Amino acid sequence: MRALILAAALAASALPALAADKPPPAASVLFWSQAQKEAGFPKMEAHFPVSTAARGERVHALLPGAPLSVNAVGGQPFDLAAYMTSEKTAGILVLQDGKVRLERYGLGYGPNGRWTSFSVAKSVTSTLVGAAVKDGYIKSLDDKVTRYIPGLRGSAYDQVSVRQLLTMTSGVKWNEDYTDPNSDVALLFSTPADPGLDSTVSYMRKLPREAAPGAKWVYKTGETNLIGVLVTSATGKSLSAYLSEKIWKPYGMEQDALWMIDERSQEAGGCCLSMTLRDYGRVGEFLRTGGAGAAGPVLPAGWIADATREHAATGDRFGYGYQWWTEPVGVFNGLGIFGQRLHVDPARKLVVVVSSAWPEATNSDRSARQDALIAAIAAQLDAEAKP
Template identity: 30%
Template sequence: MKKKILSVISLILLFLCFQFSSELFYLSELASTIYKIQRTEADITDYQYFDNIEIPKSKNPKAWAIHKNYNKTLMTNNLKILHEEFGTVAFLIIKNDSIWHEKYYSGYNKDSYSNSFSMSKSIVSAIMGKAIQEGYFKSLDDKISSFIEGYDQGYASKLTIGDLSSMSSGMKWTENYTNIFGVTARAYVGSDLNKLILSRPIIKEPGKSFEYLSSDTQLLAMTIEKATEKKISDLVYDWFWNPMGAENNALWQIDNIKTNNEKAYCCFNSNARDFARFGKLYKDNGYWYNEKLLDSNFIKKSITNRFEASPEYGYGFWLGEFKETKFFSMRGHLGQYVIVFPKENIILVRLGKTHDKKSENETFSKDFYDYIIEAFKMLNT
């Protein structure tokens, strides 16, 4: 009996030592990152401080057309104030597939890198749609357990790629951008992202309700890589970046060089003009001019809410209305936006240093709508 108790105590001590060493390792990574970047919050320039995979520009770059009225309409005073208050670095209005208005600030220009943050979730969802189209998945109902070990029991056995894209995994995860000791910060700073994701259990039945979790997109990217046997960064180049004529290289931030895992849920670094290409692709029902890149039925499903109780989200895209006109949007931390009004054939792009934090817990922060309001004032002048 005494030996049995000693064995149990030994196991507990080993577990605690492992836990402690794991915590200690993360704290050392956190301290190193804070020292390197000299702050405790994420920023659009973080690609300079983390490792990245470089995605080449298109073999056949295609510039956006310039509208005949390019930059002829003066900005509203309110828009100038918004840009100054929230540190806008790029603002585009694209009308009928031509750049109608374009401004850059803080030393940025049309070729400058800026962090997408969670706009990359829309990109990963597009990659998933293409993977279905190419036959790597049968449908949105494909089970994660068919591709990744450890998801064949309990709620996890029900989890599908569609659940991950629509943010309804039921995963144990707290989406918090201010707690530097929390799991979201660990995903951003830690050196083995995919291991962290696999450690998070599925604690609720998937596919029942919307709950925005960055971990869902990361697991989705891991599943796509398993199914295709290709890196997510290679897929985005082959399926979108190259055929859409991207004019600049992109950088996809990784957890570290050794594990080489793209931070799929965030951190696709590009510029306003090239980000806008995804907005055009979805606006045009999966066509890039005369070339079909994505199935139109998948596009339609992506920009339609899955859950009646959550009209704000589809599959990888945010959804809303402005003056009874529907829009869909890619959206990222600190106010990174690609906002598309399909019927009006308008695309708005805003990249910047921060957003209206007073309203950040709303479905859309106040500045999000303010950019729309001021852009349409200009367009209707």
């Protein structure tokens, strides 16, 4: 996703001045004004081409639970409405044991609207890898990536496994410097594709190796997009169609999801899956409760535990699993720029969703405040559970 938005930004200086309340169709969301973010994040389909992951006839009910009030965070008095205003929060949803304990909206967002995921989509894409393993489309995570993406043969990906792609430990050299117009993340979508090849595959197959496969973790947007290509290639289905078949219909999502696509109609595996706040919560519940739909398990036995444990150290507060950011004791997160978060805490039967339009793509202070809010929610649930 980061590659998509940055590549679009390269041409931003040539765009005419635009109205503050109408995001430009071709410009990077990294450079949208605050008003453009708040107008555009719930309406990405108005500015970018998308495909649809259709819902089914049945809706998985989220029943009301006992109302949850968060009155203190970090030992200090806390006002949720003030927090949402200062943090540009569009939605907060807290589910415990599948019941709605707290649900709040801001920025003109509401229960029937959608909000973009940014990189939370990475975690959904990796879950579709699990579905493809169960369905037999992907034989093993230890298979070489080139088995499913022949266009990578003869490249630095020759000895890279599907598992190493999922954990971003391929050892292939990558520069994700957003300030450098010659970085890989900047060039990925601005470099013409070789004839007959997917644009991501065309670019990624030319990269050199810098470490042995499995030896080094580096965040690579291009590799998440490769995962999307791999699922499409292995299943013969678009990501949106496969998402509808394996999760959206069988689990009972309440609205269709919309997924940003490129000029060849390939979904961006790492970004921009738009859904309702409650459907984000249902994604969390799907994973928290074992990854089963109405007809039974969608994922292989043990998949969720393996996908959401630390496979690689990142040097940050989180470890990295299969496109999930991991915490101790089985807690895991899908994270996206501008403050998007899907937090799953199986031991507490807790799912927290936060949709935001932060002024900055990343901000350590805002991340810390979001962490503190989630910690306060967990502490309150723990207090409730005491005899």
